[in-house]
Amino acid sequence: MPLPPELSALFEAARLARERAYAPYSGYAVGAAVETEEGRIYSGCNVENAAFPQSLCAERVAVAKAVSEGHRRVRRLLVLTEDGGTPCGGCRSVVAEFGSPETEIIVVNVEGHWRQYRLEELLPVAFEMSFVGRPSEPSRGRS
Ligand code: THU
Numbered sequence: 001m002p003l004p005p006e007l008s009a010l011f012e013a014a015r016l017a018r019e020r021a022y023a024p025y026s027g028y029a030v031g032a033a034v035e036t037e038e039g040r041i042y043s044g045c046n047v048e049n050a051a052f053p054q055s056l057c058a059e060r061v062a063v064a065k066a067v068s069e070g071h072r073r074v075r076r077l078l079v080l081t082e083d084g085g086t087p088c089g090g091c092r093s094v095v096a097e098f099g100s101p102e103t104e105i106i107v108v109n110v111e112g113h114w115r116q117y118r119l120e121e122l123l124p125v126a127f128e129m130s131f132v133g134r135p136s137e138p139s140r141g142r143s
Contacts, residue, residue, distance in 0.1 A: 011108065017044055018080050021046050030059075067098065076106065078106040085107070
């Protein structure tokens with residue numbers, strides 16, 4: 001089934017971003033694009049580093065670009081990879097920070113095959129803001 005037309009701008013942004021992926025170590029290029037509640041689109045690619053742990057995932061780059069431009073509500077995320085790989089756990093948590101359980105995650109491979117999830121399917125029981133409430137609030141999990 002082809003991607004629905006309402007996702008074509010998001011797909012195109014992710015496709016262009018993936019062409020800019022900097023992945024000399026893994027060879028695994030990732031393009032991502034987020035759509036904010038206002039309908040703006042921010043894209044990102046993975047940016048690897050010789051010090052491997054300093055590498056950035058494409059999804060995190062896209063979210064950081066949205067937030068740094070003043071847009072904190074993510075409605076959708078589309079991720080494009082060779083094989084339709086799903087976002088890593090860390091990126092799911094980053095999306096949860098600025099999304100909702102209903103945030104759509106669309107995973108696409110280079111042949112155009114795609115699957116759509118809700119964030120709560122990919123990250124049930126997310127670690128979220130309420131767990132790290134103000135110091136004056138009783139914290140959870142402690143007596
Ligand atoms: N990568 C992403 O960009 N997003 C993910 O969700 C999973 C992994 C990148 C990190 C690294 O540059 C390459 O893919 C292989 O792990």
